[in-house]
Amino acid sequence: xxxxxxxxxxxxxxxxxxxxxxxxxxxxxxxxxxxxxxxxxxxxxxxxxxxxxxxxxxxxxxxxxxxxxxxxxxxxxxxxxxxxxxxxxxxxxxxxxxxxxxxxxxxxxxxxxxxxxxxxxxxxxxxxxxxxxxxxxxxxxxxxxxxxxxxxxx
Amino acid sequence: xxxxxxxxxxxxxxxxxxxxxxxxxxxxxxxxxxxxxxxxxxxxxxxxxxxxxxxxxxxxxxxxxxxxxxxxxxxxxxxxxxxxxxxxxxxxxxxxxxxxxxxxxxxxxxxxxxxxxxxxxxxxxxxxxxxxxxxxxxxxxxxxxxxxxxxxxxxxxxxxxxxxxxxxxxxxxxxxxxxxxxxxxxxxxxxxxxxxxxxxxxxxxxxxxxxxxxxxxxxxxxxxxxxxxxxxxxxxxxxxxxxxxxxxxxxxxxxxxxxxxxxxxxxxxxxxxxxxxxxxxxxxxxxxxxxxxxxxxxxxxxxxxxxxxxxxxxxxxxxxxxxxxxxxxxxxxxxxxxxxxxxxxxxxxxxxxxxxxxxxxxxxxxxxxxxxxxxxxxxxxxxxxxxxxxxxxxxxxxxxxxxxxxxxxxxxxxxxxxxxxxxxxxxxxxxxxxxxxxxxxxxxxxxxxxxxxxxxxxxxxxxxxxxxxxxxxxxxxxxxxxxxxxxxxxxxxxxxxxxxxx
Numbered sequence: 001x002x003x004x005x006x007x008x009x010x011x012x013x014x015x016x017x018x019x020x021x022x023x024x025x026x027x028x029x030x031x032x033x034x035x036x037x038x039x040x041x042x043x044x045x046x047x048x049x050x051x052x053x054x055x056x057x058x059x060x061x062x063x064x065x066x067x068x069x070x071x072x073x074x075x076x077x078x079x080x081x082x083x084x085x086x087x088x089x090x091x092x093x094x095x096x097x098x099x100x101x102x103x104x105x106x107x108x109x110x111x112x113x114x115x116x117x118x119x120x121x122x123x124x125x126x127x128x129x130x131x132x133x134x135x136x137x138x139x140x141x142x143x144x145x146x147x148x149x150x151x152x153x154x
Numbered sequence: 155x156x157x158x159x160x161x162x163x164x165x166x167x168x169x170x171x172x173x174x175x176x177x178x179x180x181x182x183x184x185x186x187x188x189x190x191x192x193x194x195x196x197x198x199x200x201x202x203x204x205x206x207x208x209x210x211x212x213x214x215x216x217x218x219x220x221x222x223x224x225x226x227x228x229x230x231x232x233x234x235x236x237x238x239x240x241x242x243x244x245x246x247x248x249x250x251x252x253x254x255x256x257x258x259x260x261x262x263x264x265x266x267x268x269x270x271x272x273x274x275x276x277x278x279x280x281x282x283x284x285x286x287x288x289x290x291x292x293x294x295x296x297x298x299x300x301x302x303x304x305x306x307x308x309x310x311x312x313x314x315x316x317x318x319x320x321x322x323x324x325x326x327x328x329x330x331x332x333x334x335x336x337x338x339x340x341x342x343x344x345x346x347x348x349x350x351x352x353x354x355x356x357x358x359x360x361x362x363x364x365x366x367x368x369x370x371x372x373x374x375x376x377x378x379x380x381x382x383x384x385x386x387x388x389x390x391x392x393x394x395x396x397x398x399x400x401x402x403x404x405x406x407x408x409x410x411x412x413x414x415x416x417x418x419x420x421x422x423x424x425x426x427x428x429x430x431x432x433x434x435x436x437x438x439x440x441x442x443x444x445x446x447x448x449x450x451x452x453x454x455x456x457x458x459x460x461x462x463x464x465x466x467x468x469x470x471x472x473x474x475x476x477x478x479x480x481x482x483x484x485x486x487x488x489x490x491x492x493x494x495x496x497x498x499x500x501x502x503x504x505x506x507x508x509x510x511x512x513x514x515x516x517x518x519x520x521x522x523x524x525x526x527x528x529x530x531x532x533x534x535x536x537x538x539x540x541x542x543x544x545x546x547x548x549x550x551x552x553x554x555x556x557x558x559x560x561x562x563x564x565x566x567x568x569x570x571x572x573x574x575x576x577x578x579x580x581x582x583x584x585x586x587x588x589x590x591x592x593x594x595x596x597x598x599x600x601x602x603x604x605x606x607x608x609x610x611x612x613x614x615x616x617x618x619x620x621x622x623x624x625x626x627x628x629x630x631x632x633x634x635x636x637x638x639x640x641x642x643x644x645x646x647x648x649x650x651x652x653x654x655x656x
Binding site for chain 1: 204208209229312317320321322324325329331332335339341342344346347348349370373374377378391433525541542543544546547548550551553554555558559562563564565567568570571574576579580582583584593604605609611612613615654
């Protein structure tokens with residue numbers, strides 16, 4: 001993605017992104033496992049397979065990247081930041097609120113903020129969704145299924 | 155008469171009121187979600203998985219299986235009526251089914267799809283009941299070396315038969331394996347790949363990955379593209395097919411059933427591959443191939459029978475060998491593990507009521523689908539008018555509460571946000587997340603068996619070649635790999651999935 005301008009006609013962007021992901025994951029795996037004991041083939045240590053597989057992923061990442069550079073140009077497809085960021089923020093906020101503020105605030109945040117991801121949402125509908133889904137959630141999840149989450153902050 | 159005793163045991167377990175109720179709920183929920191475009195069966199299972207933790211193990215599995223084949227069925231309904239395949243496996247059904255609907259033959263297409271699916275489901279269930287004990291008996295003699303080779307074979311098959319780039323799929327399996335090893339190493343007790351986070355010492359929860367990769371990222375991708383909505387072609391006037399329709403459809407149903415049952419067993423196979431292959435087969439054997447795409451009833455009957463048979467028979471490797479063949483089966487494996495069941499040959503011996511109960515319930519579920527759904531088609535079509543903007547907040551709530559409820563921690567929800575983002579990147583990078591899930595559930599098994607085998611052989615890898623079954627599996631894996639490099643086969647494989655991506 002970063003080198004879109006220099007590539008011109010060549011460069012398969014989905015492949016380049018995939019290559020980048022694999023390289024990052026492989027490198028992270030090698031780094032996270034750097035202190036793990038390898039052991040021997042007969043007595044494999046905790047690091048034996050993770051390090052081998054991380055190395056393999058890194059190699060695959062390099063291979064996919066090279067292939068991506070050589071293949072004909074293909075764009076990444078639509079990338080819209082609005083739904084991506086809003087949904088991640090909505091769920092992240094739920095995670096934060098679920099731990100301390102209780103279900104009602106968490107659910108209201110999730111539904112209220114999450115609904116903004118679709119530009120067609122209307123305020124009245126969002127308000128109705130918050131009320132209906134929060135009550136539904138309390139009845140089904142907390143009362144019905146017994147999920148262990150406090151309702152309010154206190 | 156052991157076979158009949160087992161079947162009676164199965165039916166007596168499945169026909170209890172609770173199990174029937176969960177079978178019905180599963181089939182209805184599955185159809186409901188299958189009808190709604192944009193939520194695939196894998197995402198549905200991921201989202202609803204946590205709810206089943208509150209049920210007894212058999213009821214949970216019955217409900218999950220019901221959701222799976224219900225979704226299959228619901229996807230075909232919308233494919234025929236509004237040209238919107240709810241699932242990948244019903245993409246080919248839309249080709250001829252929608253054309254039939256346009257010609258006013260929607261009722262015939264729906265009825266043939268339903269009857270064909272039911273027939274295929276029945277045959278595949280019988281196949282599962284017969285093949286299950288044989289395969290499981292065979293697998294009981296497997297040692298660690300065989301299991302290691304089998305896992306390698308299964309993972310490799312899954313990449314070859316799945317759509318998309320093979321090398322990317324192998325990379326995805328690798329990432330899945332790494333994720334599966336996060337946490338405490340059973341042998342040495344040391345923490346690995348946890349980045350020092352105490353919350354990760356017990357490993358990553360299956361539901362977190364499943365909901366993040368399949369649930370949350372699917373919602374984001376759906377919101378990126380404007381809603382597509384088909385138009386209902388016509389009113390359904392006559393539901394029952396004509397004699398001529400039957401005459402043309404039944405050979406296609408039989409061919410589709412046979413093909414689907416076989417392809418479903420293969421790792422990586424299952425409903426989608428079966429449906430695509432059946433369509434190609436019908437087109438090849440037909441005397442009037444030009445009719446395909448213009449409302450040929452064989453083009454509906456064959457793939458519909460095949461996808462249902464494939465869906466049903468993909469349970470075989472999971473229930474007998476403990477090796478899931480696709481992402482949906484990986485979900486079921488995750489569900490079984492959470493209920494304390496280790497899928498594999500021992501299930502049949504230790505918990506015969508569970509194994510046979512599940513099989514019997516599959517057949518009952520298929521019957522329910524047939525009886526419930528034909529009269530309810532009008533209702534399902536109405537559901538299509540519910541806009542996505544009202545649906546997805548509810549789906550989000552299910553995702554979040556589901557992830558939270560697994561071990562009642564907010565940390566898991568935060569982790570799911572990360573996997574949601576990762577899943578989004580994977581989709582942009584055209585990496586299928588299915589193989590990752592397979593790698594994740596099979597990672598610990600792969601490592602344990604490799605360690606055991608190598609410990610017994612004192613570090614000599616020849617143990618995998620000296621044991622005949624293991625050798626055969628490794629040769630098959632190698633052959634698959636070589637085949638992939640042959641250009642002609644690569645081309646066919648790409649062609650076979652070309653319609654799916656469109």
